[in-house]
Amino acid sequence: MFSGFLLIFLPLVIGYLIPVHSKKILHFINVQTSRLVLLILALMGLSLAGLDNLSQNLNQILLYTLTFFSCISTCNLLVLPMIDRLMPTASDHKQHKLPILHMMAESLKLVLVVAGGLLVGLLLNFDLSWVSQASEIILLLLLFFIGIQLRNSGMTLKQIVLNKKGATIALVMIVTSFCGGVIAALLLGLPINHGLAMASGFGWYSLAGILIGDSLGSILGGAALLNELLREMLALVLIPLLIQRYPNTAIGYAGATAMDFTLPVIQSSGGIRCVPVAIVSGFILSLLVPVLILFFVSL
Incomplete structure (x- = not known):
């Protein structure tokens, strides 16, 4: 049952065990990773073209996307504000304009x-x-x-463990996302493990779409891509609106992107105090995305 999981999980583990200190090599890896993502997504589009009843399947992708997005986001946003009440995070009252529309355009490119x-x-x-x-x-x-x-993102185990707030936000995101994924799966008549896999993207739309598409087919893969893309786009809008009163909620809803793509928005809207929390939360979720998705699709 887990042979496929182990086969796909192995290169991730091998890569994580390799320390790279050369900036040139890291830059090369970053560039090639971006190119591979684009290549696999193009192949996903080709596989969609090979499906029978294409228009019906596209309608199904939209239905899955909206159902999972609504259920998961609702569960996230119902519980995350509790962290702000129990473990408040100080934010600076400074707002800096960022090219939000340009950032959204970069997301839509995929x-x-x-x-x-x-x-x-x-x-x-x-x-x-x-x-x-x-x-x-x-x-x-x-x-x-x-x-x-x-492995080479700069985060150490000590930094993760000591930042309890970031770890708590990540844990709440995981639990509430799973609840939303189960609800969506029940509404759509899908297996529970498929719903849990769909809920494990945490905003990393490219990887979620690729992993789920490879294991569960192009329809769910396309839905996973659009679901996480909607999360990122909504996060770009919500972070400046929420971060003054609900910084933990804004950071948490950004999911895995809190450590990279949405981090500039978090820093400019909430101040430097929000940055360590965002990086830890985002790193934990980023690390777990491939692990959880591969686990659930292998069940």
């Missing part, structure tokens, strides 16, 4: 890559039997690079 792959597959109408195997090979290399990135 959806356009999937759409481009879909369009190519529909227009050229060629044999797509090779897409699945090619995606798996590229995925193994991608997970290896992601393992190296996580």
